[in-house]
Amino acid sequence: xxxxxxxxxxxxxVLPQEVLEQAQSEMNNxxxxxxxxxxxxxxxxxxxxxxxxxxxLFKELLQLPDEYHVLFLPGGASLQFSMIPMNFLTPGKVxxxxxxxxWAEKAIEEACKVGDVYxxxxxxxxxxxxxxxLQDIQVHTQMDAYLHITSNExxxxxxxxxxxxxxxxxxxxxxSSDILSRPFDISKFAVxxxxxxxxxxxxxxxxxxxxxxxxPQHTTSLPAMLDYRTYIKHNSLYNTPPVYPxxxxxxxxKWIKHSGGLNIMEKRNEEKARxxxxxxxxxxxxxxGLAHPASRSLMNITFKIWNDELEKRFIQExxxxxxxxxxxxxxxxxxxxxxxxxxxxxxxQALAEFMxxxxxxxx
Amino acid sequence: xxxxxxxxxxxxxVLPQEVLEQAQSEMNNxxxxxxxxxxxxxxxxxxxxxxxxxxxLFKELLQLPDEYHVLFLPGGASLQFSMIPMNFLTPGKVxxxxxxxxWAEKAIEEACKVGDVYxxxxxxxxxxxxxxxLQDIQVHTQMDAYLHITSNExxxxxxxxxxxxxxxxxxxxxxSSDILSRPFDISKFAVxxxxxxxxxxxxxxxxxxxxxxxxPQHTTSLPAMLDYRTYIKHNSLYNTPPVYPxxxxxxxxKWIKHSGGLNIMEKRNEEKARxxxxxxxxxxxxxxGLAHPASRSLMNITFKIWNDELEKRFIQExxxxxxxxxxxxxxxxxxxxxxxxxxxxxxxQALAEFMxxxxxxxx
Numbered sequence: 001x002x003x004x005x006x007x008x009x010x011x012x013x014v015l016p017q018e019v020l021e022q023a024q025s026e027m028n029n030x031x032x033x034x035x036x037x038x039x040x041x042x043x044x045x046x047x048x049x050x051x052x053x054x055x056x057l058f059k060e061l062l063q064l065p066d067e068y069h070v071l072f073l074p075g076g077a078s079l080q081f082s083m084i085p086m087n088f089l090t091p092g093k094v095x096x097x098x099x100x101x102x103w104a105e106k107a108i109e110e111a112c113k114v115g116d117v118y119x120x121x122x123x124x125x126x127x128x129x130x131x132x133x134l135q136d137i138q139v140h141t142q143m144d145a146y147l148h149i150t151s152n153e154x155x156x157x158x159x160x161x162x163x164x165x166x167x168x169x170x171x172x173x174x175x176s177s178d179i180l181s182r183p184f185d186i187s188k189f190a191v192x193x194x195x196x197x198x199x200x201x202x203x204x205x206x207x208x209x210x211x212x213x214x215x216p217q218h219t220t221s222l223p224a225m226l227d228y229r230t231y232i233k234h235n236s237l238y239n240t241p242p243v244y245p246x247x248x249x250x251x252x253x254k255w256i257k258h259s260g261g262l263n264i265m266e267k268r269n270e271e272k273a274r275x276x277x278x279x280x281x282x283x284x285x286x287x288x289g290l291a292h293p294a295s296r297s298l299m300n301i302t303f304k305i306w307n308d309e310l311e312k313r314f315i316q317e318x319x320x321x322x323x324x325x326x327x328x329x330x331x332x333x334x335x336x337x338x339x340x341x342x343x344x345x346x347x348x349q350a351l352a353e354f355m356x357x358x359x360x361x362x363x
Numbered sequence: 364x365x366x367x368x369x370x371x372x373x374x375x376x377v378l379p380q381e382v383l384e385q386a387q388s389e390m391n392n393x394x395x396x397x398x399x400x401x402x403x404x405x406x407x408x409x410x411x412x413x414x415x416x417x418x419x420l421f422k423e424l425l426q427l428p429d430e431y432h433v434l435f436l437p438g439g440a441s442l443q444f445s446m447i448p449m450n451f452l453t454p455g456k457v458x459x460x461x462x463x464x465x466w467a468e469k470a471i472e473e474a475c476k477v478g479d480v481y482x483x484x485x486x487x488x489x490x491x492x493x494x495x496x497l498q499d500i501q502v503h504t505q506m507d508a509y510l511h512i513t514s515n516e517x518x519x520x521x522x523x524x525x526x527x528x529x530x531x532x533x534x535x536x537x538x539s540s541d542i543l544s545r546p547f548d549i550s551k552f553a554v555x556x557x558x559x560x561x562x563x564x565x566x567x568x569x570x571x572x573x574x575x576x577x578x579p580q581h582t583t584s585l586p587a588m589l590d591y592r593t594y595i596k597h598n599s600l601y602n603t604p605p606v607y608p609x610x611x612x613x614x615x616x617k618w619i620k621h622s623g624g625l626n627i628m629e630k631r632n633e634e635k636a637r638x639x640x641x642x643x644x645x646x647x648x649x650x651x652g653l654a655h656p657a658s659r660s661l662m663n664i665t666f667k668i669w670n671d672e673l674e675k676r677f678i679q680e681x682x683x684x685x686x687x688x689x690x691x692x693x694x695x696x697x698x699x700x701x702x703x704x705x706x707x708x709x710x711x712q713a714l715a716e717f718m719x720x721x722x723x724x725x726x
Contacts, residue, residue: 004397009404012606020391020399026385028380034367036383038565038611041372041688074437074567075588078602082586113584140685164433197603202401204437204567204605221476223445227440240560240568243375244607248401322397325404 005243006071006347007286009325010154010168010300010338011177011198016070016189019251019342037078042240050250051237056208059251061262062186071208071231072241076195076361077176081107084148084172084191085114090216093145096169097118100160101128102331103174111148120147128156133293139169145216151183152178154198155329156290157302160293170214177298179207180256181341182266184215189267190214198299199340201252256341265341272339272348273298286359299328304334310362311335317358323351371712372688373517373663373701374540374561382705383615395549400610405603413613414600420616421572424625425549434594435604439558440539442571444470447511447535448477449555450591453579456508459483459532461500463523464491464516465694466537474511485508487679491519494658502532508535508540508579509553515541517561518692520665520699521658533577541662542570543619544704545629553577559608561662562703564615567608618705619704628704635702635711636661642718649722653697667697673725680721 007014031046040046055070064070073079084107089095096114097108099122110116120139121132129152139147147169152159156176163184164171170190179194180348186192189209191210197203210228224230256265277296280303281288290302307310311334315326328334339348370377394398394409404407411648418433427433436442447470452458458478460471462485474480483502484495494516502510510532515522517540526547527534533553542557549555552575560566587593593601619628640659643650643666653665668674674697678689691697702711 003392007398007402009402009407011603012402012405014402015399017391020401024387024390027390028383029366034527035370035687036378038383039377040368040374042566043693044372074439074442074605076437076602079588086393086586110586113586129575195603197606202607203405203603204608223442223449223473223476225442225445239439240558240566242437242605242608243560244565245567245605262418282671290576324398330406 005322005324006350007325007343008323008337010336011147012203013198013340014342016255016342019255022251038244040354042237042243047243050247052070054246054250054253057250058314060252061180061256064186064209067208067211068186069212069232071210072154072236072246073208074229074242076206077174077193078106080208081110082114082191083226085111086222086226087215088170089137094143096139096144096147098132098149099124100131100150101156101158101260103153103155104150107148107174119218127261128153128158128238129290129295130292131158131160133161134164137164139166143167145167146172148172150174152297152299154300155298155332157291159297159299162203180262181261181269181299196249201249202205202245203241204247224334241319268345269298269341272345273301275348275352276301276337279352281292283359286363287355299338299340301339302328302332303339314358318354321354323354367686368687368704369713370688371686371700373692375566376561376701377705379615379618379705382618385614386611392701404692405600409418410529410606413610417609417613417616418524418621420613424543424616424619426550427572429602430547430574432573432575432595434568434573434591435599435609435725436594437605439569440537440556441469442557443537443571444473445477446589448474449579449585449589451533452478452508457481457506459502459507459510461495461512462487463494463513464519464521466516466518467513469512470537491516491521492658493651493655494521495521497525497527500527502529507532509535511535513630514538515660515662517609520654520660522660522662543625543628544620544624544632544662559612563614566609567605568612576587630703631708632661635706635708636664638715639664639700642715649726650718662701662703664702665691665695665697665698677721681717684717686717690726
């Protein structure tokens, strides 16, 4: 029995073991200061170095052009659902949303409180099992304030495998659950944002990567903490940032870099996901994937077993075999295996083997 | 030479050594799960126990009546500066602010973006060296949406030593820098709030303690993440809360409880502050306190030396003697010793001795 369980939680989620070991070793003595990093001023050179290095690591891993800012915000993606329309939805324009799943739905709900919104694609009739194809993603150049997409739907287990090229309308993406899991062309986007607690670190910080020139002028002042310009102007140090979560993100980004970067992450994620999707597809219907095959996520693999009782037994037996966090989201139920960057290949092997063994016993 | 420096940072600030040691010991294996707490779902029973226990500890330490909710929010006090008027400043009413220092000023600036505001007391002409007396604090019952005070001004080094009893107008306090440093009667307040990074834990979570019935009805929907009712309804689990900062707050609250509670904290804080104020007052004018004696803070002790060069030398020499974080806030300059709950008595002894020794050499 291995001491460290295989962690399939959807978020907060698995972190690289090396990162946790480093955090533990320097918890009470950061950089020979004799202090914990949690006790050190955010205006000190010690913290400043972490803050700036974290931004540089994002720039390097995502190959960000100079005009993009890397910002650290509070409140998770849920606060971004409000900040995006507050900052980008100007009077006379309409915000264009792709309704791809539960998270897109929440984003839309908040945007509707701020201004006019329309939904140019909805996967609701298909129970959010399908992402839009590229042809499904359309904009109205004169009308749209922006187009909002969700690159990966954590709850539904679907992922956009290609991003559209949109002319003259800012493209904005919630990438909370697949940021840094694969390379992509950032220049297609005006803004991407992500809560840290899936692929980046612990809960408590949200990354916003933003092209400043895409920000429209406002005639009234937004609250300081809800205005992206505040974070740009003060380099995300207008007030005390969430120092420790940012430090953990720093360590995770270094781990990604030392692992070989985003191409390697993508390759590993494809291999890991294939193990589990193969176990589903080769089960003769014992396991059924919830997502349409073309929309399957490499991060969150959702599936079911024909019998509710068996599903409960599956999750329960898996946990006794050190495979934890396999419950589906409470709004969908069934089974979900989240297999983010930090989850090792052998965890997916163990799950695939367990699936086969379980099927043998119960079919 | 002691390995752990004496930490006078204003925030993020010193944490109890026992708390850091416990956090370190369970960093990679929380509660025999084999996982770090940072990797565990916020919907799991493991996290739930921490979340609920932290609320109970606040209720116990502050002797909260049942009608108060303990909420965990993102964004620091700075986001509260906007959320307070968004939630409490209804049309036709005016918000009443006590302008006691830099932090009150920022709160007012944000409230002005939301609605009508008036300042019923200003310490600006006195350079914010004085807190209002109880007679200075007045409300207009029919007009005021609420009265906002700042219990301790971190930058200026002043503190309100008595709280007013206000009838029929909700009293709201920013207690970021002195929460849990002394007992007080919570029933005077509709809301108190505090960023964690001074007396409660690391940066990344804000505590809001709120009497629900004080919340006015709204005709339009606030953004979910900016509406206190969201946090009440979902027990601060509407979205992923900052799990690790909340866990650290939990450990700090247990440390306060095991140390003897708020009466003991107050006694210790008085003794600690006295050491340094005595060193100032007995210096024959070599050191000068910035705050009016009646308004002196027990948390942030601000003072100056007649000569700028000597001040720089003081801070520099102190740091070589393991007394760190003594720079005044960039807007005020001079010297500031922050002596929060977790700072040990011997740290203040060491600083007082250093002050006397420094004076001997340079006067």
